[in-house]
Amino acid sequence: MTLNASANNYAKDTAYLKALAERITNKKETKLQGTSRLVIWDRITSGDITFEGKGLVIDNDLFTVGGRANQLLQSLTNKNFGFVIIHSSDVELKAIREKWLGYLSGKSIVEYKPADQPNAKISEISGLPAVETLIISLQPNSVKDQLTKSCLKQLYNLDEMPRERGAQASYCSPDTYTFAYLGMLFGDKTLVESKDAKWWNNFWATNHGKLVWNPGAGIYEVKK
Structure with a gap:
């Protein structure tokens, strides 16, 4: 599983997408290399990434299998059923997984709406x-x-x-x-x-x- 999977090849491959969804509960961690300009707030707090002042902000924890799977699913489908973060509990991960599996099986699933701060400059x-x-x-x-x-x-x-x-x-x-x-x-x-x-x-x-x-x-x- 890689994060540069082509949307053209996999966006409509339901079997592939369901396989990704099954991995959301996998907490296996990989210490990523080459994280310059990568911004994952929890991983900066934990010391795994150094904040360089600017970069690409990612809400999912790309250090875990589940986080990478969720990031791919969101990128390939333009849907969001919640983020996989460093502190996500087993219950929360299972809930996200079940929402993905429900959506991919044709069910109507309410998307997650992140809180926003109106008129924020950035x-x-x-x-x-x-x-x-x-x-x-x-x-x-x-x-x-x-x-x-x-x-x-x-x-x-x-x-x-x-x-x-x-x-x-x-x-x-x-x-x-x-x-x-x-x-x-x-x-x-x-x-x-x-x-x-x-x-x-x-x-x-x-x-x-x-x-x-x-x-x-x-x-x-x-x-x-």
């Missing part, structure tokens, strides 16, 4: 799991540091981050993107220097249970 980063992961990604990380150093050297022939604010080379650091994303999500008009990694970590620890989405402004606010 919808892929607007869910609370993504916000938590962004904050976690700001913490010290040797892989992130090496990515930054390599980018600075290869693209700008620099040995350290430039001191001037807004310098193009500053985008070698994933944190430059992350601070901008968090500012956007919480309504900061400009970068607030005092809101460093420690500040955001403390903010999340104190307020994560009180955050509410303001649909008019398209930002999170702390519920009073």
